[in-house]
Amino acid sequence: MNDRAQQLHNLRHSAAHLLAHAVLELYPETILTIGPVTDEGFFYDFLPTTTFKDEDLKKIEDKMHEIAQRNLPITQTEMSKEDAIKLFANNPYKFELITNIPDTMVGISRQGSFADLCRGGHVAHTGEIKHFKLLATSGSYWRADRSNQALQRISGTAFLTAEDLAEFEKLKEEALLYDHRKLGRQMDLFSISDFAPGFPFFHPKGRAVLNTMIAFMRDLQQKHHYQEVSTPVMLNDELWKTSGHYYFYKDNMYFAEVEGTSFAVKPMNCPGSILIFNSRPRSYRELPFRMSEFGNVVRHELSGVLHGLLRVRGFTQDDAHTYCSEAQLDDELLLIINIIKTLFARFGVDSTMKFAIATRPAKSIGTDRQWEMGTEALKKALDACGQPYTIKEGEGAFYGPKIEVGMQDSMKRSWQCSTVQVDFALPERFDVAFINTKGEREQPIMIHQALYGSMERFFGILIEHYKGAFPFWLAPVQVRILPITDAQKEYAQEIYELLRTNGFRTEIDNSGDPLSGQIKSAQGERVPLMIVIGKKEVEARTLTIRHRDGGAQESGITLDTIVPMLQKLAAQ
Ligand SMILES: [Zn+2]
Numbered sequence: 001m002n003d004r005a006q007q008l009h010n011l012r013h014s015a016a017h018l019l020a021h022a023v024l025e026l027y028p029e030t031i032l033t034i035g036p037v038t039d040e041g042f043f044y045d046f047l048p049t050t051t052f053k054d055e056d057l058k059k060i061e062d063k064m065h066e067i068a069q070r071n072l073p074i075t076q077t078e079m080s081k082e083d084a085i086k087l088f089a090n091n092p093y094k095f096e097l098i099t100n101i102p103d104t105m106v107g108i109s110r111q112g113s114f115a116d117l118c119r120g121g122h123v124a125h126t127g128e129i130k131h132f133k134l135l136a137t138s139g140s141y142w143r144a145d146r147s148n149q150a151l152q153r154i155s156g157t158a159f160l161t162a163e164d165l166a167e168f169e170k171l172k173e174e175a176l177l178y179d180h181r182k183l184g185r186q187m188d189l190f191s192i193s194d195f196a197p198g199f200p201f202f203h204p205k206g207r208a209v210l211n212t213m214i215a216f217m218r219d220l221q222q223k224h225h226y227q228e229v230s231t232p233v234m235l236n237d238e239l240w241k242t243s244g245h246y247y248f249y250k251d252n253m254y255f256a257e258v259e260g261t262s263f264a265v266k267p268m269n270c271p272g273s274i275l276i277f278n279s280r281p282r283s284y285r286e287l288p289f290r291m292s293e294f295g296n297v298v299r300h301e302l303s304g305v306l307h308g309l310l311r312v313r314g315f316t317q318d319d320a321h322t323y324c325s326e327a328q329l330d331d332e333l334l335l336i337i338n339i340i341k342t343l344f345a346r347f348g349v350d351s352t353m354k355f356a357i358a359t360r361p362a363k364s365i366g367t368d369r370q371w372e373m374g375t376e377a378l379k380k381a382l383d384a385c386g387q388p389y390t391i392k393e394g395e396g397a398f399y400g401p402k403i404e405v406g407m408q409d410s411m412k413r414s415w416q417c418s419t420v421q422v423d424f425a426l427p428e429r430f431d432v433a434f435i436n437t438k439g440e441r442e443q444p445i446m447i448h449q450a451l452y453g454s455m456e457r458f459f460g461i462l463i464e465h466y467k468g469a470f471p472f473w474l475a476p477v478q479v480r481i482l483p484i485t486d487a488q489k490e491y492a493q494e495i496y497e498l499l500r501t502n503g504f505r506t507e508i509d510n511s512g513d514p515l516s517g518q519i520k521s522a523q524g525e526r527v528p529l530m531i532v533i534g535k536k537e538v539e540a541r542t543l544t545i546r547h548r549d550g551g552a553q554e555s556g557i558t559l560d561t562i563v564p565m566l567q568k569l570a571a572q
Pocket residue numbers: 013014017109117118119120121122
């Protein structure tokens with residue numbers, strides 16, 4: 001962390017203490033748990049005696065300002081675990097935290113009469129915490145485990161300067177306007193029902209966008225000789241025991257018993273892909289074998305963290321697995337990075353994507369040589385494409401290093417999308433092999449890739465990125481036909497059929513509203529292209545077009561030229 005990042009961290013950490021301090025002054029019976037710093041600010045989880053409502057945030061925020069103005073020095077000391085347990089008497093959470101600390105001494109921070117368990121890193125006194133805001137209350141669980149005590153979280157943010165806070169608030173205001181959940185409703189793209197929290201329903205227009213995204217990816221994959229498969233949605237527990245998911249990932253999986261046997265709904269597509277690879281002997285001639293799947297996976301997420309399309313429980317991965325030899329690894333990774341770059345360029349999001357390589361964690365399997373080879377190959381591929389990246393030291397999966405790509409939503413929060421992972425473990429666990437040139441069994445390397453990542457998440461971020469105004473090729477409705485009066489309805493229908501037959505997502509405005517109203521409504525729904533037809537157009541068998549973003553109308557366009565014209569637009 002650089003100095004400023006460290007300062008901001010200390011400030012937000014101190015603001016979390018200040019929040020807890022204020023809550024205790026207002027609601028003395030509240031039990032404190034933990035209050036960490038996050039990417040966006042900080043939060044504190046409480047076991048309160050009352051349910052915090054949004055109105056209470058203002059009151060708590062005012063109390064925080066009041067305590068801040070007392071200018072209390074913030075001190076950091078150490079005490080024995082026994083004394084700390086006495087200090088937090090009747091708090092089972094702090095008790096659990098203290099007993100889990102390996103040292104004999106624990107850190108305590110104090111400001112006035114308030115004390116908290118803490119490793120330090122503060123501003124000097126409460127008066128330095130000036131520019132902050134409480135943002136939300138939500139539900140959470142102790143240690144994020146829903147079988148534990150339900151808690152209440154208050155989250156907020158703090159900045160070093162008033163300008164930074166003002167900019168954050170401005171961004172937030174704008175982001176609210178373009179929040180994908182709001183636009184999704186307005187544009188009739190998707191909905192989420194209480195009957196299926198975390199499992200979105202895609203309406204015709206939302207499905208149209210997703211289908212276009214899938215078609216684009218499928219096309220890219222076909223160009224590069226991927227072979228598409230599909231694998232079952234539920235698979236026997238024994239398979240998940242072999243893959244290791246049953247031991248490492250069970251809490252996030254959904255199980256169902258069928259005729260006395262337990263099956264899990266797949267949280268990942270990888271084992272299914274391996275079963276296809278292993279379904280018959282494979283020769284080196286088949287390698288690299290690129291197997292792709294648009295696979296629906298289900299992963300349990302706490303209800304408190306579900307967030308529109310960005311964090312869901314059921315989603316589609318544009319998943320693919322490449323089985324290759326060591327000698328083919330570099331070329332395969334280079335190919336994948338090139339596909340990622342083509343993908344991002346098509347959506348116009350290339351400049352906002354942040355690449356990172358996550359390296360070997362403390363607990364891992366595989367040999368030093370394998371890790372080195374995998375990590376070096378990932379670096380080489382990014383370097384060869386001139387793609388800048390950061391290193392996330394020790395953040396790889398236990399079975400191999402990976403590339404992670406983060407994309408930002410309208411609040412500049414980062415969400416993971418693409419991942420490319422080199423895997424030595426699953427081929428070993430499933431005894432995957434091919435017959436090499438010497439006629440011997442050899443274990444291939446497996447590369448996992450999901451380039452949109454979660455299609456739902458990518459779609460959600462695109463809605464915010466475009467502020468609902470999708471480019472022509474991707475728009476849920478590409479063309480709306482606006483007949484000036486009912487007399488043009490028949491001709492409107494003819495144009496509609498022509499465009500639909502040629503694959504353009506087209507609608508006719510049947511509202512009977514005056515033209516100005518029809519234009520306003522098409523612009524409001526961000527339809528990229530309007531076709532206006534009046535008496536003159538019917539007589540001449542031409543049409544007039546208007547673009548979403550204004551500019552001059554183009555009239556006198558004939559029925560022969562409109563289709564090639566739209567095709568050209570869709571290729572842009
Ligand atoms: Zn602290």
